[in-house]
Amino acid sequence: NAGVMQNPRHLVRRRGQEARLRCSPMKGHSHVYWYRQLPEEGLKFMVYLQKENIIDESGMPKERFSAEFPKEGPSILRIQQVVRGDSAAYFCASSRGRGGDKNIQYFGAGTRLSVL
Amino acid sequence: DAKTTQPPSMDCAEGRAANLPCNHSTISGNEYVYWYRQIHSQGPQYIIHGLKNNETNEMASLIITEDRKSSTLILPHATLRDTAVYYCIVRPLNTDKLIFGTGTRLQVFP
Numbered sequence: 630n631a632g633v634m635q636n637p638r639h640l641v642r643r644r645g646q647e648a649r650l651r652c653s654p655m656k657g658h659s660h661v662y663w664y665r666q667l668p669e670e671g672l673k674f675m676v677y678l679q680k681e682n683i684i685d686e687s688g689m690p691k692e693r694f695s696a697e698f699p700k701e702g703p704s705i706l707r708i709q710q711v712v713r714g715d716s717a718a719y720f721c722a723s724s725r726g727r728g729g730d731k732n733i734q735y736f737g738a739g740t741r742l743s744v745l
Numbered sequence: 746d747a748k749t750t751q752p753p754s755m756d757c758a759e760g761r762a763a764n765l766p767c768n769h770s771t772i773s774g775n776e777y778v779y780w781y782r783q784i785h786s787q788g789p790q791y792i793i794h795g796l797k798n799n800e801t802n803e804m805a806s807l808i809i810t811e812d813r814k815s816s817t818l819i820l821p822h823a824t825l826r827d828t829a830v831y832y833c834i835v836r837p838l839n840t841d842k843l844i845f846g847t848g849t850r851l852q853v854f855p
Binding site: 631633660664668672673674677684685687688718720724727730732733734735736737738739745 | 779783786787788789790791794836838840841842844845846847848
């Protein structure tokens with residue numbers, strides 16, 4: 630897991646507030662993936678980004694959730710107007726590219742979001 | 746919608762080999778098999794992957810049957826720190842995302 634940096638590790642928000650989760654990929658990786666793990670459930674894919682582009686957002690909720698991966702800086706997963714059901718662990722992964730060995734995804738330690 | 750089937754749980758004595766099976770009978774010719782594990786509350790950790798041939802690295806060995814319909818992850822000398830949920834994943838060719846199933850919860854006991 631070393632290499633993919635996520636912060637904060639723990640985030641507490643009240644209902645209606647915004648949550649911003651950050652992910653810095655491993656050195657040399659330009660592909661970022663976000664996954665969500667609800668309590669006692671498996672990991673679910675949310676979104677896949679390359680620099681400045683969203684490639685696949687098929688797992689993103691239609692409202693309140695957005696993601697970006699700017700040319701400079703970390704990838705951001707933004708949740709607006711959080712609700713209790715957003716409480717989960719959010720994991721970021723990165724890879725060198727697409728296909729075969731380049732697509733091996735390495736995960737960060739996650740951000741645990743708690744909504745009060 | 747995982748394309749794999751794994752037993753929900755397994756036990757293994759410390760120091761013994763842990764053999765974790767996975768069925769992927771609908772796998773396509775060019776789809777890789779990936780193994781990850783998740784130790785409690787941590788991020789998933791990549792273990793190994795393969796296409797057709799058996800693979801070995803410093804963590805584990807992956808044995809893929811000749812018809813590619815199943816595979817086995819082998820931890821040669823399990824330790825208590827190997828206690829985790831192990832996920833076998835077949836990633837479809839037309840997608841970059843990993844689809845996690847429910848995995849196998851491996852408990853290594855002293």
